[in-house]
Amino acid sequence: MAGVDRSLVAGVPVFAGLAPEQIDQLLQEAQSVRYPKGTNVFQQDEEAHSFFILLHGHLRVFKLTPDGQQVVVRFVTPGEVFGVAMAIGRMTYPATAQAVVDSIALVWPSAAWPRLVATHPGLAVNTLQTVGSRLQDAHTRVVELSTEQVERRVAHALLRLAQRAGRKVEAGVEIDFPITRQDVAEMTGTTLHTVSRILTAWEAQGLVEGGRQRIMIRDPHKLFLLAEGSPS
Amino acid sequence: MAGVDRSLVAGVPVFAGLAPEQIDQLLQEAQSVRYPKGTNVFQQDEEAHSFFILLHGHLRVFKLTPDGQQVVVRFVTPGEVFGVAMAIGRMTYPATAQAVVDSIALVWPSAAWPRLVATHPGLAVNTLQTVGSRLQDAHTRVVELSTEQVERRVAHALLRLAQRAGRKVEAGVEIDFPITRQDVAEMTGTTLHTVSRILTAWEAQGLVEGGRQRIMIRDPHKLFLLAEGSPS
DNA sequence: GGCCATGTTTGCGCCGGGTCAAAGAGCGCC
DNA sequence: GGCGCTCTTTGACCCGGCGCAAACATGGCC
Known part of the structure; x- marks a missing residue:
């Protein structure tokens, strides 16, 4: 055409x-x-x-x-x-x-x-x-689902989202499309309740910033450390 | 050569x-x-x-x-x-x-x-x-790990093993190579303890038959029903 | 044939996170 | 500009299955 x-x-x-x-x-x-x-x-x-x-x-x-x-x-x-x-x-x-x-x-x-x-x-x-x-990505998810606790899985998911669909803004990296807590739950094999609790906790530590269908990562490095299992 | x-x-x-x-x-x-x-x-x-x-x-x-x-x-x-x-x-x-x-x-x-x-x-x-x-297989595992409880995941794993590496014997289908409870645990994202408990329970119901590094499925159909979530 | 390594079973206590319930908050639509 | 739908937060409870610990079985090897 x-x-x-x-x-x-x-x-x-x-x-x-x-x-x-x-x-x-x-x-x-x-x-x-x-x-x-x-x-x-x-x-x-x-x-x-x-x-x-x-x-x-x-x-x-x-x-x-x-x-x-x-x-x-x-x-x-x-x-x-x-x-x-x-x-x-x-x-x-x-x-x-x-x-x-x-x-x-x-x-x-x-x-x-x-x-x-x-x-x-x-x-x-x-x-x-x-x-x-x-296939690599899928295997990575299998390994995460098999061996990591929910908090680390969510951290990994957000970092991957940020890398692939992140938009740099003043205060950090924002996911470039509307995404719900439910979406994140369905990416990580958990419930929206648990995702909400985790994000709220992270927000209190200044790690991320939330909103309706919005997630912004303020401190990618700290989130990375958390994803890799360094004690909080 | x-x-x-x-x-x-x-x-x-x-x-x-x-x-x-x-x-x-x-x-x-x-x-x-x-x-x-x-x-x-x-x-x-x-x-x-x-x-x-x-x-x-x-x-x-x-x-x-x-x-x-x-x-x-x-x-x-x-x-x-x-x-x-x-x-x-x-x-x-x-x-x-x-x-x-x-x-x-x-x-x-x-x-x-x-x-x-x-x-x-x-x-x-x-x-x-x-x-x-x-890739299909990997996605299937992601879905299972995300949505199913351990018992059903183990059932699915055994059925897949039986299909791909099963040898028909008199009393059922036997996995054609030495496989430990630990192996099954590492396929399903659980622990060998939980796998052992599940297999013991199934053996009592005549569903499978175990042994050292040995698993035989006696009733594939019942195991399938269990895998698909029909109430025990 | 007995020893040892590897694999399996089983009991017990605990806790991460799922379930249920209900109250807020933001946004689009009329 | 307010109504209602969708999304989010938060609390209280509870249970599946993991961690720890210890005993037991089996087969290979000397």
Whole structure:
């Protein structure tokens, strides 16, 4: 589709090492689609018709358990590919992706994937690295859930959020999109009550600063020490 | 290296769709190496010099936390690739792989990977699917650790073990390699004490049968119901 | 065949954090 | 500009499962 400029995807890792003409060619097959805040880009168990690159906004990717609990898998930030279910051999999406703010993504039909990787071998190699680093992240979470207490898990989660979606402001680093205590609970395997108690305590120590759907880290270094288990 | 017959890797998914001549060509670059029980195939944080396919035996892959706790990432069974750190863009291994019984693996130098995928594009695609399915597994574990109680996590872990490494015997399905209560604890984020108590209780109900480094599932269906949360 | 190392069982006490309940606070919408 | 929904805070209670401790079983090895 016309109108998608190459500069939009200049720094996207999945396109690393591909020639400009190749990138243009890939972009021609994509559509740019808007997803208003609150809408789902795709839903768990739905047929994996498309794969995506986020251009603008933020997505919350979560799994729903049979008894209705949600577990946040990750947040997608601009420049990331997502919804690559087909590429990893799945017919359906393993989770739901929901826009937490108005978002825009490039959309390719999944059916085009085999042809695209055949034409651009670098694509499979780059995607392999992307999926690989997500595997690392997932294993890190497994280790944390298995061995750390709640407070340290929350600290780790916030530090990771700050790194990937932090905006530097005067007084510290602020998470760049609306995020609830419930979200943090669903990232760390605990309850919103416990998260609230922990954040309140940290706020009293000047470690973080809260607000409705807002978290700002005032002292990243101290939070890091806490995450690594140095006695409070 | 001579002496590695194609029939050894007939059903290995990573080679799916490759022509027999291509497979022969890949095998020529590999060495077959023995790893006696208890030895490490590679170690966490060590430079990722090689990648592997397990031909015979079983490996226990685990991560070591800074405070010395181990978390079992998975068990490798014959036919699986492992140690593909380089392919997913890491210079070092993220975990340790240890032979739980005498094992044999095919070994390629990591340095050969870029050339191999360039020559055999199907390799990257297949590896992507393999890594993708591991990502699924890891996310499943995150969901379980986040939302389920210990007993159900242990049930899920045993069912997965039985599926991937179960040997049918007269009275049920037996895990096909020596596995300790401690191992199960490290797979499920609990302690060996709790695992022991759970297994003892299940044994009293005729669900499983234990022994030193031995677990046999007598009633997979009942165990499945328990794993899915049906009231005991 | 007996010793020793490694793995397993079991009891007891305690506490991190989940559950239940209810009262505030901020924001969007009409 | 006020009403109501959503998000957050805080309290009180309680229990699953972890930590500690000690006895017991099993198989490998000399």
